[in-house]
Amino acid sequence: MSLMPYDEVLDAYEPALGLEVHVELNTASKMFCGCSTEFGAEPNTHTCPVCLGLPGSLPVLNGKAVESVIRIGLALNCSIAKWCRFARKNYFYPDMPKNFQTSQYDEPICFDGFLDVEVDGVTYRVDIERVHMEEDAGKLTHVGGATGRIQGADYSLLDYNRAGVPLMEIVTKPVLGTGAAAPRVARAYMTQLRELLRALGVSDVRMEQGSLRCDANVSLAPRGSDVLGTRTETKNVNSLRSVERALTYEMQRQGAVLASGDRVLQETRHWHEDAGTTSPGRSKEQAEDYRYFPEPDLVPIAPSREWVEELRATLPEPPEQRRRRLVTEWGFTELELRDVLGTGSLDLIAETVAAGAAPAAARKWWSGELARRANAAGVELDDVGITPGQVVELQGLIDAGTINDKLARQVIDGVLAGEGSPAAVVEARGLAVVSDDGALAEAVDAAIAANPDVADRIRDGKVQAAGALIGQVMKAMKGQADAARVRELILERLT
Amino acid sequence: MALTTTDVARLAALARIALSPDEAAKLAPQLDVILDAVAQVTEVAGDDVPPMSHALPLTNVFRADEVRPSLPAEAVLAAAPAVEDDRFRVPRILGEEQ
Numbered sequence: 001m002s003l004m005p006y007d008e009v010l011d012a013y014e015p016a017l018g019l020e021v022h023v024e025l026n027t028a029s030k031m032f033c034g035c036s037t038e039f040g041a042e043p044n045t046h047t048c049p050v051c052l053g054l055p056g057s058l059p060v061l062n063g064k065a066v067e068s069v070i071r072i073g074l075a076l077n078c079s080i081a082k083w084c085r086f087a088r089k090n091y092f093y094p095d096m097p098k099n100f101q102t103s104q105y106d107e108p109i110c111f112d113g114f115l116d117v118e119v120d121g122v123t124y125r126v127d128i129e130r131v132h133m134e135e136d137a138g139k140l141t142h143v144g145g146a147t148g149r150i151q152g153a154d155y156s157l158l159d160y161n162r163a164g165v166p167l168m169e170i171v172t173k174p175v176l177g178t179g180a181a182a183p184r185v186a187r188a189y190m191t192q193l194r195e196l197l198r199a200l201g202v203s204d205v206r207m208e209q210g211s212l213r214c215d216a217n218v219s220l221a222p223r224g225s226d227v228l229g230t231r232t233e234t235k236n237v238n239s240l241r242s243v244e245r246a247l248t249y250e251m252q253r254q255g256a257v258l259a260s261g262d263r264v265l266q267e268t269r270h271w272h273e274d275a276g277t278t279s280p281g282r283s284k285e286q287a288e289d290y291r292y293f294p295e296p297d298l299v300p301i302a303p304s305r306e307w308v309e310e311l312r313a314t315l316p317e318p319p320e321q322r323r324r325r326l327v328t329e330w331g332f333t334e335l336e337l338r339d340v341l342g343t344g345s346l347d348l349i350a351e352t353v354a355a356g357a358a359p360a361a362a363r364k365w366w367s368g369e370l371a372r373r374a375n376a377a378g379v380e381l382d383d384v385g386i387t388p389g390q391v392v393e394l395q396g397l398i399d400a401g402t403i404n405d406k407l408a409r410q411v412i413d414g415v416l417a418g419e420g421s422p423a424a425v426v427e428a429r430g431l432a433v434v435s436d437d438g439a440l441a442e443a444v445d446a447a448i449a450a451n452p453d454v455a456d457r458i459r460d461g462k463v464q465a466a467g468a469l470i471g472q473v474m475k476a477m478k479g480q481a482d483a484a485r486v487r488e489l490i491l492e493r494l495t
Numbered sequence: 496m497a498l499t500t501t502d503v504a505r506l507a508a509l510a511r512i513a514l515s516p517d518e519a520a521k522l523a524p525q526l527d528v529i530l531d532a533v534a535q536v537t538e539v540a541g542d543d544v545p546p547m548s549h550a551l552p553l554t555n556v557f558r559a560d561e562v563r564p565s566l567p568a569e570a571v572l573a574a575a576p577a578v579e580d581d582r583f584r585v586p587r588i589l590g591e592e593q
Contacts, residue, residue, distance in 0.1 A: 027560045034563025043581040044568045052571065063557030085548060092511055094585045141582065157582035160571075289509055294548030302554040 001277065004255030006180075006248065009220070013258070015182040015251055016228050017175040018217035019126075019189060023203045024136060024210070025068050025166040031135045032059030032102065032164055032298075039209060043159040051164035053098030058297055061086075065133065065166040066109070067311060068202040070303060072168065073110025073131045074312050075196055083302045084109050086133070086295040091288075094158055095137035105292040108132035109301065115196070116320055117188040120338055124185050127173040138163040174228060182218070183247035190214055190243050191344045192319055198347060199316040207239050208383065218247050219264070220254045229254075230264040234278050236271045239380055240344060246271040249278060273378075326350060330359035336367070343371035344381055351388035361395045362388075369412065385416040394422040406479050407431045433482050437489070440473070440481060444489045447472040458494040466490050498523045498530070 009015075030037055033050035049057035073080055087105035113128035139162050144154030170193070178185045194205045194212060205212040219231035232254070234246045254264050268281040317325070323346065327337045330353070340346050345366035352362035366381065370391075374384040386394075394411060397403045403411060403426060414425030426432055447469045448455045457465040466487055473486045500519045503526065507514040514522070540546075568581055577584035 029558075029560050029562045034558070034561060035565045036562045042568065044571050044583070046565050047568075047571050048563075048565050052566075060556065060558040062560050064560035066557065083554070090509075094583070094588065140588075142588075143579075153587060155587055156585050157579055158585060159582050291509060296548055299549050299551065299553040299556050 001253060002256045002260075003249070003252040004259055006252055009251050009255035010180045012223060013220035013229075013251075013255060014176070014223055014225075015178065015247075016219050016221065016231070017172070017178065017182055017186055017247070018231065019170075019172045019175070019186060020215040020217070020233075021170045021190070021193065022213040022215075023072075023168050023170065023197060023205065024212075025065050025168065026201075026203050026211075027062055027064050027068070027166050029062060030164040031062050031065055031133070031166040035161075035164065037165045039204075039211075041161055044161065046161040047163070051097075052160060053096070059102065061298060061301070062166060066301060066303070068166075068200075069109055069131060069133050069168050070308060071200055071311050071315060072170070072197065072202060073113065074308070075200055075315055075318075076110070076113035076115055076128050076131065076170070078110035078113030078128060078131060080303055080308050081107060081109050081111070081301075082305075083107075083300055085300045086298045087292045088295050089134075089290045089292055091290055093137075094156065095140055096163065097138070097160060101134060101137065102295055102298070103134035104132035109303075115189065115193060117185060117192045118320075118323075118341055119181055119184050119188045120342075121334060122181070124175070124178055124181075124188075126175050126185070126189050129171045129173045131168055131170050134167050134169060136162050136165040136167045182251065183244040186216060186247050187240050187244040188341065190240050191341070194240075195347055196319050199319070199322070207380065210238075213238070214243055216243055216247050216250075218250050218254070220251065220258060229258075230266050232264065232267055232269050232278075233284070234269045234271050235281065236273075238273070241375075241378075241380075242271060242273055245276060246278060249276060253278065330363070332359070332363065336363060339363075339367045343367045345371060348381060348388055352391050355388050355392045357388075357392045357395050362391065365391050365394070369409065373412070373416065385418070386412065390415055390422055397422055397426060401482060402426065402432050404433055404479075404482060407433065431480065433480050437485075440477070440486065440489060443473045443476045443481075444469075444486065444493065446476065448490070448493060455494055458490070461495075463491065463495070466494075498527050 027037060029035060030051055033048050035046045035048050035051055038046065050059055070080055084104065084107035086102050087107075088100040089103045089105070090100045092099055108130035110131035111129065113131070115126050115128065116123050117126055138158050138160040141157045141159075142153035143157060145152030172189075175185065197203050197205050197212070203211055207213070214237050216234045216237050217231045219229035221227060221229040232250055234250055237243050237246050250269070257264050265280070266284045268284060269278040270281050271278050316322070323337070323341070326346070327340075330349075332340065340349060340363060343366065345363070348366045349359065349362045352366065353359050370384055370386065371381055374381045377384070394408055394415075397411070398405065398408055410429065410431055411422050411425045414420075414429055415422055419425050419428060451469060451472070454465050454468050458469075469490050470483055470486050473490075474481055474483060500516065500523050503519040503523045504514065504516075507519065572578045572581065572583070575583045
């Protein structure tokens with residue numbers, strides 16, 4: 001597959017983004033029945049006649065799910081429908097035992113909203129077309145074949161525990177005018193949407209568990225054209241960083257297709273995390289015919305304006321306002337804020353500060369060392385393997401002089417390797433700074449004896465020459481010494 | 496409103512019903528009769544009668560978000576034509592991933 005260099009794509013074309021985000025709500029029970037929504041239960045232990053689509057069963061809507069979706073809509077600045085219905089989306093696929101998905105079609109409960117997202121200090125408005133309610137499908141495992149994918153499989157196995165779990169879909173309008181920043185705007189949208197959903201407390205928003213999923217659409221139009229190009233929809237984008245990577249790849253692939261005089265096919269594409277590429281899936285050249293019709297087994301939803309206002313009063317602080325308030329409280333600079341947003345570490349810093357760390361220390365670890373580790377390991381910062389509580393403990397060990405910054409990095413190695421809490425790692429790996437002056441003094445004396453010329457210069461008043469001796473002592477102590485104390489000991493002897 | 500045999504063949508395909516061309520040709524006029532009969536409703540209902548999807552004048556029927564016991568997995572799987580690893584086993588899926 002040939003790719004066009006990214007800069008050349010932007011020279012010739014203007015990208016248009018579209019993001020379809022599915023969010024599993026964290027209700028205790030399913031959308032239309034009382035089965036548990038617990039993740040990871042034994043297969044087919046959370047099913048009943050309703051979610052199995054057995055004849056004669058009747059769905060009843062989960063009121064908490066409706067409440068959650070209205071709150072999400074309000075937080076996204078949407079209008080709330082005065083009256084709306086569910087519809088049946090008819091399709092034959094074994095992930096839905098009913099042969100239809102109960103969804104919303106032309107009457108979404110929330111519509112016409114927006115979310116402002118920030119990238120490198122620039123604010124982009126992402127318009128929201130709709131937020132609607134639906135239900136999740138069962139989980140398929142394909143057996144046989146080399147890849148575990150559907151192609152080449154001999155047969156498939158179904159677990160219906162997830163069938164009927166409350167799901168909502170947030171669909172953006174085409175996002176225009178983002179230029180070269182398009183993939184980063186998409187990532188920032190996902191990051192900031194996740195922060196918002198977390199603040200609302202309506203979902204676990206775990207991308208790797210599938211409770212937050214993103215289909216990323218992108219099309220390219222020649223610069224100056226006011227007609228949108230043909231879009232592709234990339235699925236299987238399971239992390240924030242893959243949203244950015246998949247869109248960058250698709251823009252480069254489409255650029256090469258267009259430059260060679262071909263047309264982009266309207267199709268679903270699959271993202272391959274390891275290869276960093278997309279491959280074609282279902283063609284969407286022909287519109288699907290789902291024969292939607294209003295769901296006769298559920299009555300319409302007509303949220304009263306009083307109820308909507310009651311729910312509005314429960315909304316958390318708007319994300320933009322919260323960001324501004326926190327960075328002011330924490331005393332971060334604009335540049336530091338960009339790093340925090342760019343690394344998606346705002347919530348983690350907030351949790352770490354709440355657990356007792358100084359804001360600057362919390363930022364230093366999450367936006368710096370830990371963000372680098374997560375990036376290198378190809379995981380989300382949330383899943384890097386250390387908790388806010390452990391970061392507080394780590395910083396506490398530094399503040400107490402038990403370890404220094406350099407040793408702290410080794411302690412992080414241990415925590416990420418699953419060796420336990422920072423204190424346990426210090427203990428097990430013997431990483432504490434040597435505070436025993438006897439051992440230190442010996443090392444200092446040895447360094448002085450081995451470098452008489454340096455010692456003489458310090459005696460002559462060239463105190464800055466002590467650096468060379470401090471380095472040697474630290475090396476002798478394998479880094480497990482407090483450099484300031486070493487300096488003291490050297491100067492005590494030579495001045 | 497005249498249904499063509501092509502319409503019927505398409506509907507049959509969408510509903511996964513196997514119809515021969517002869518059967519489609521035979522069913523088209525019969526389905527037409529049914530659609531015409533239902534269409535009479537639109538002649539009676541004026542603009543003051545909105546279309547409805549439910550027989551009862553109810554809205555906002557909600558259930559509390561409470562977990563209720565599910566069926567035992569054995570009972571659920573007992574009805575399955577094939578089972579493997581406590582999961583429903585289904586034949587190879589043709590076509591593409593949803």
